[in-house]
Amino acid sequence: MSKKKIVVTGGAGFIGGNFVQYMVDKYPDYDIYNLDLLTYAGDLTKHKQIEDNNNYHFIKADISDRETIFSVFEKEKFDYVVHFAAESHVDRSITDPEIFIKTNVLGTQILLDASKHINVSKFLHVSTDEVYGELDFDPTVFFTEDTPIQPNSPYSASKASSDLLVRAYYETYGLPVNITRCSNNYGPYHFPEKLIPLTISRVLNDESVPVYGDGKNIRDWLHVYDHCSAIDLVLHNGANGEVYNVGGHNEKTNLEVVETILSALDKPESLIKFVEDRLGHDKRYAIDPTKLEKLGWKPTYNFETGIAQTIQWYLDNKEWWEQIISGEYKEYFEKQYSLKDNK
Ligand code: NAD
Numbered sequence: 001m002s003k004k005k006i007v008v009t010g011g012a013g014f015i016g017g018n019f020v021q022y023m024v025d026k027y028p029d030y031d032i033y034n035l036d037l038l039t040y041a042g043d044l045t046k047h048k049q050i051e052d053n054n055n056y057h058f059i060k061a062d063i064s065d066r067e068t069i070f071s072v073f074e075k076e077k078f079d080y081v082v083h084f085a086a087e088s089h090v091d092r093s094i095t096d097p098e099i100f101i102k103t104n105v106l107g108t109q110i111l112l113d114a115s116k117h118i119n120v121s122k123f124l125h126v127s128t129d130e131v132y133g134e135l136d137f138d139p140t141v142f143f144t145e146d147t148p149i150q151p152n153s154p155y156s157a158s159k160a161s162s163d164l165l166v167r168a169y170y171e172t173y174g175l176p177v178n179i180t181r182c183s184n185n186y187g188p189y190h191f192p193e194k195l196i197p198l199t200i201s202r203v204l205n206d207e208s209v210p211v212y213g214d215g216k217n218i219r220d221w222l223h224v225y226d227h228c229s230a231i232d233l234v235l236h237n238g239a240n241g242e243v244y245n246v247g248g249h250n251e252k253t254n255l256e257v258v259e260t261i262l263s264a265l266d267k268p269e270s271l272i273k274f275v276e277d278r279l280g281h282d283k284r285y286a287i288d289p290t291k292l293e294k295l296g297w298k299p300t301y302n303f304e305t306g307i308a309q310t311i312q313w314y315l316d317n318k319e320w321w322e323q324i325i326s327g328e329y330k331e332y333f334e335k336q337y338s339l340k341d342n343k
């Protein structure tokens with residue numbers, strides 16, 4: 001395989017960070033550029049092990065800053081763009097939607113323009129199953145790539161808008177693109193504002209776990225390593241213009257997820273605290289991954305093996321999440337959950 005220059009936007013975040021490490025290890029001959037603004041969700045301490053590698057590079061930049069992005073792209077002449085950078089938390093999009101439009105929509109459009117300008121060989125846009133809206137509880141119905149786009153939150157509306165722009169750059173300008181739409185990820189370096197790392201970190205501190213509504217909403221959990229292998233496959237083998245759903249049939253109610261973690265850590269169910277529901281809370285997500293499987297993808301984890309590995313990782317890496325939950329996060333948590341206190 002010839003040497004490639006790959007820019008990974010959002011490579012200091014959860015999934016982008018795991019993907020950067022996966023690529024640096026797997027392709028020593030590729031040059032991997034992590035382009036990230038380092039918002040509250042980005043941190044570089046996770047890359048301590050690879051920061052001195054010859055094939056890893058970091059560029060601090062804002063994807064919604066056209067001038068900077070163009071000058072970086074003109075200088076580096078990337079072959080591939082793998083685009084993770086985004087505002088990613090649904091709850092934050094409900095309280096403050098505007099930054100989601102700036103980063104997720106405008107930022108994506110600027111990256112598309114810069115990619116067209118230097119004729120990249122692939123623009124892979126990492127999207128989400130949330131663009132399809134919600135499913136009801138019928139376990140035989142799944143999201144396919146043909147499910148209509150019907151986003152319900154400001155976050156998913158911003159991601160759907162960016163998906164449509166990516167499609168338009170393929171149809172209008174022939175930019176070689178792929179869109180991947182993945183279900184909920186979990187695993188190492190998951191920021192503790194999201195359900196699984198929030199539960200693990202709070203339970204380890206004997207603090208209550210806020211469960212929205214009745215806890216019966218369903219998510220389809222995929223270990224981040226399996227998401228990385230899916231993106232690697234689509235990047236190298238995906239047909240231009242195609243969308244690929246990513247998910248491993250691991251549907252769980254939120255209550256089941258929280259109970260699994262409590263039981264693995266031998267903590268009482270009395271730590272569960274039912275709180276006011278999320279506005280517009282999608283009932284169920286569930287992916288049909290047949291198209292990706294036909295391309296050759298197979299996940300390595302199921303929920304049971306993946307959650308055990310993840311809990312162990314949080315036990316072994318307390319210093320990483322403890323530095324996060326002691327900072328600005330504390331203020332966020334108090335503001336977000338004080339509103340929900342009385343159900
Ligand atoms: P994250 O919030 O952990 O990380 C986002 C990263 O983007 C951070 O490093 C942040 O600093 C960076 N960033 C934010 N704004 C930026 C800007 N203007 N310029 C440059 N960098 C910026 O997100 P995540 O959970 O790793 O999600 C990554 C991508 O995958 C997102 O596009 C998200 O929509 C998508 N996705 C996430 C999941 C999930 O379960 N987490 C599932 C499916 C799809």
Ligand code: DAU
Nearest residue numbers: 088089090128129130183184193194195210211212217254
């Ligand atoms: O489906 C893919 C999406 O998964 C990604 O596009 C998003 O970026 C990612 O954040 C995630 O979105 P969710 O909203 O599904 O994830 P979150 O961890 O925020 O919530 C998971 C479920 O748990 C959801 O039904 C809401 C519920 N929840 C969440 C939190 C933070 C709670 O009950 N209590 C909580 O404190």
